[in-house]
Each structure stands twice: as C-alpha cells, then as structure tokens.
Amino acid sequence: MLAFIGGTGLNQLPDFHVERIAEVQTPYQAAPVRIACGTLPGVSGQLCFLPRHGEGHTVPPHRINYRANIFALRESGVTAILAVNAVGGIHREMGPGVIAVPDQIIDYTSGRAHTFFDGELTDIDSPDRFTASVTHIDFTEPYTAILRELLLQSAKQSGVPVWSGGVYGATQGPRLESVAEVRRLQNDGCDMVGMTGMPEAALARELGLDYASVCLSVNWAAGLSDDVITMAGIREVLAQGMGQIHRLLITAAGLFREKG
Template identity: 80%
Template sequence: MLAFIGGTGLNQLPGFEVKRIAGVQTPYQDTAVDIACGHLPGVAGTVHFLPRHGEGHTVPPHRINYRANMFALRELGVTSVLAVNAVGGIHRQMGPGVIAVPEQIIDYTSGRAHTFFDGDAVDIESADRFTASVTHIDFTRPYSHELRELLLASAGQLQLPVWPHGVYGATQGPRLETIAEVRRLQNDGCDMVGMTGMPEAALARELGLAYASVCLSVNWAAGLSDDVITMPAIRAVLAQGMDQIHRLLLTAASRFPEMS
C-alpha cells in the first residue's frame, strides 16, 4: 500500500478523492495523526496522504513528530512511502526548479527523536512491538532502490527531466544556512540541503517501509548565487515545480502495482 508525504508546497494532491480521514493513535503523541485515505484518478486501490507540516503548514521541521507520523502510516498498512522535499541547490545540476531523486543522505540534525529503539519499551497493539533492546539497522543505502527506479521510470514516461543522483544534507532549521555552512556541506559531498529528510528516512527503515524522496530545488543555497533568498521567490518556484511533482507522483502511483 502506497503513501505520499507532502512537504513545503505540497499540502494536498490535486485530483485526490478523500474517502476518509484516519485519526491514528500512536505511543508517540497524545493526539491522533490524521492521514487522508482515498483514491487518485487511474490508480487502483487506496492511497494515503500525510502533510508532514500539519494542516496549514504550521509545524516547523524540528518540531515534526516524525515517529508518530511514520508509525501511523505503518499502522494503516502502508508498505511504501514517497516523500516530497523542498531543498536548496548546492550541486551545479541543482538549480531552482530542478527535480532530483537523491541516492544518499547526511544527517546534521540534532535533538530529534531519531529511533524507535531508544531504550524504552513501547506497548503497542501490533503484530510486533518495539523493545528496550539495542537495534542497529542497515542504512547503507537509505532510499529504496525499487522506489527510486519507479520514480525515474515514471519521469521517463512523462519525458520529465529529473536528476537521478544526489546527496541530501539534512539540517536542523527552521532558519536557512549560512554561507560557511553551505561550504561545509559542499566539502562533505552534499548536493542539496533540506530540513525534513531525517529522521524520516531512518524511521521508515526501522519500520521496514520502502522509502524514497522526490526533491524540488527552490533556490540556490546560501552564497551560491548573487540573488537574495526570499520566500516570494521560493513560492514562485514551488508553484511551477509542484505541478511537475504532482504529475510525477500520479504516474508513479499508477505504475506502483508493477512493483508487486
């Protein structure tokens, strides 16, 4: 079963017919996680949609309850997740408006709940349960190869230019980076920078969920352009780029049964 996680610029899916809002209780917050369940045109079966920043884009990156979100998706029977991330471009291929499907990630965040296996036993009504035992997941390749191939094949079907490479640098936010910080990211091998890629990807791996990211570059990272980074400029790129993202996600969803 497939789910989309929307980020900045993607609070809803055009054409998505919501059948119900599932309020899923989790051990990780007092309130339920609301996930839209419904159908997309030409797509068989139920699709789930979760805006990670909450309704009205009110939750900043460092305050998102990533554990509750990912746990709730798993509780609904989701097996595969396609996440959308807005990023700043670092690599010369990652100018504003470019869509990328990253291969790797470097985590610079701090203070976030990064694991389900944090030493506290969690009593949950599921087929399995997390315990206090130490668990080390294999995170050599953080993104699902199958889902990345699905996205790239879908982009090819649409004749949509997509950069099939890249290292995502996940920073704490909510502020943007300094020039010196971007230089550090460059030196570390990052091709793009965002604030929501981690711990989402790692938590998905801990739950056994296939996970891949679609990134839209909304600006050059600090110091890589003479332009001042402004929200109106970012919104302009989002307005155009998210239309392409919508088409890509719809096509990927229609091809999703091919993975079975």
C-alpha cells in the same frame, strides 16, 4: 499500500479524492495522526496522503513528530512511502526548479527523536512490539532502490526531467543556512540541503517500509548565487515545480499498482 508524504508546497494533493480521514493513535503524541485515504484519477486502489507539516503547514521542521507520522502510516497498512521535499541547490545541476531523486543522505540534525529503539520499553499494540533491545539498522543505502527506480521510470513516462542521484544534507532548521555552513555541506559532498529528510528515512527503515524521496530545488543555497533568498521567490518556484511533481507522483502510483 502506497503513501505520499507532502512537504512544503504540497500540503494538499491535487485531484486526490479523499474517501476517509483515518485518525491513528500512536504512543508518540497525545493527538492522533490524521491520514487522508482515497484515490487518484486513473490509478486503481487506495492511497494515503500525509502532509508532513500538518494541516495548513503549521509545524516547523524541527517540531515535526516524525515517529508518530511513520508509525501511523505503518499502522494504516502502508508498505511504501514516496516523500516530497523542498531543498536548496548546492550542486551545479541543482538550480531552482530542478527535480532530483537522491540516493544518499547526511544527517546534521540534532535533538530530534530519531529512533523507535531508544532504550525505553514501549507498550505498542502491534505484531512487532518495540523493546529496549539495542537495534542497528543497515542504512548503507538510505533510499529503497526499487522505489528510486520506480520514480526514475515514472519521470521518463510522464516527461518530467529529473536528476538521478545526489546527496541530501539534512539540517536542523527552521532557519536557512549561512554561507559558511553551505561551504561545509559542499565540502562534505552534499548536493542539496533540506530540513525534513531525517529522521524520516531512517524511521521508515526501522519499520521495514520502502522509502524514497523526490526533491524540488527551490533556491540556490546561501552564497552560491548573487540572488537574495526570499520566501516570495521560493513560493514562485514551488508553484511552477509542484505541477511536475504531481504528474510524477500520479505516474509513480500507477506503476506501483502495476508492479503489485
């Protein structure tokens, strides 16, 4: 089953007919994770939708319980995740309004629970209970190739222009970056910067879930434009760009069902 993780600007999925709200208990927080399960027009079968920042967009990036979210999706029968991320553009092709399907990631976050295999025994009622054993996942390609190709094919079919590739720099947040920090990201080879790409991608890999990201550039990163970065400006780009993201996701869901 396919799931969408919605980020900033996609706290709700338009035209999504919610059939039930699954409340999934996990070992990683007291409250259950609420996952909307339902259907999209023209797409057969059920899908899941999880707003990354919680209902009403109330949870900042550094306080998101990524482990609980990813574990709950797996427990709900999800096998593949398409994640939506708002980013700042660094590469000259990543101006405001540009949509990208990144193929690499650099993690600059700190203090986040970033693995299920953290050396502590966890009693999880699951077929593959996690233990204290050391586990090293292969993260050579952070995003699942078949899901990336599905997104690119969906872009062609839906007429949504996307930039294929790019390195996502994941920063801690919730503040935006300084000019010097953006320079560092640029020197490191980052093409875009966001706050939610990690540890989400790695956790999905640890659980064997296919995972890919579609990113909307909502502003130039600090120092790359004379424009002042404002939330009003970001919201304006989000309002315009999320319509295209929505078309892309619907097409991707249809292709996912066709490919089985």
